[in-house]
Ligand SMILES: [Zn+2]
């Protein structure tokens with residue numbers, strides 16, 4: 001029996017010996033901190049610095065790390081202890097990962113085990129174990145198509161805000177597939193380098209729509225003599241005002257009786273909304289639907305708008321953006337949990353980028369493996385599995401993928 005880690009490391013070694021120039025060298029390499037996990041030790045080695053691209057490439061070829069990270073931050077002395085590095089600034093970084101987005105499919109394919117008491121569960125890994133209160137888990141999560149599509153649509157919303165609300169140009173925005181379950185978006189721009197954590201938190205709140213209030217975004221009651229009527233945001237309004245309008249339009253386009261009941265609206269009003277749906281949608285072309293539904297006043301509309309706003313926010317991992325010392329995966333390197341590449345691509349490609357095709361990087365002969373359990377997964381144009389307790393011969397990337405997931409063993 002060949003040891004899984006030895007086999008994976010050999011595959012990674014071949015990739016790096018043949019493709020070392022695919023490793024993307026970050027801007028100002030001499031000011032970045034690097035971190036690595038190594039196959040043997042399994043621990044993180046950080047506070048590394050490299051003066052030249054060749055030094056980094058040689059290190060990777062020699063040590064064959066399972067994961068390669070670099071700092072979003074720039075330091076005077078990247079190799080020094082944290083508080084002695086001399087922070088010079090940091091890129092603005094966003095992480096969108098299916099781990100933080102509740103998808104319907106994660107109950108099907110994701111499993112976690114508490115390291116404290118051994119309790120197992122399905123779906124999103126909890127913050128605390130419900131039995132022993134432990135906070136450490138082994139999780140097995142899968143980059144499924146639905147999860148990746150969800151992450152993509154969140155990334156599209158984020159990019160839209162970065163370009164249209166914040167005014168960043170496409171050239172300042174760098175997108176990449178993480179190599180596992182999500183996307184990274186990075187802004188390298190003079191203007192954001194010295195933003196502190198508090199300001200980055202404000203940006204996070206804007207993007208996630210935290211604390212948004214429809215009453216501060218155009219919804220209000222207006223008096224004209226004795227008549228009172230409502231006005232609200234319109235579809236072509238700028239920023240969150242337009243987003244709330246779009247969200248409301250889309251919500252009412254598809255809302256079921258149940259959706260409206262969940263907002264606490266009365267039965268008669270729900271019936272009126274549903275029976276005048278076409279009229280409501282049509283009204284957005286003029287002054288909006290605010291006075292169309294008899295009995296639906298400011299309170300009711302506020303509930304609808306607040307709810308609709310949540311679909312317009314982008315579900316970023318808020319901790320990552322605020323952390324100005326964060327280490328992030330280096331593009332052009334392999335992900336130790338999948339054997340897939342972290343690939344960067346221009347912002348214009350976000351709609352049609354196929355992560356499970358473009359992140360394929362390993363080349364070699366087919367491998368016979370024994371698979372314990374794995375859901376169906378796609379790599380390139382091929383679908384593999386589902387597998388359960390069976391031997392199967394797979395192309396190298398699919399085999400390494402299962403080995404990295406600890407779902408299979410190599411058979412001699
Ligand atoms: Zn536990």
Ligand SMILES: [Zn+2]
Nearest residue numbers: 105144146147
């Ligand atoms: Zn999924």
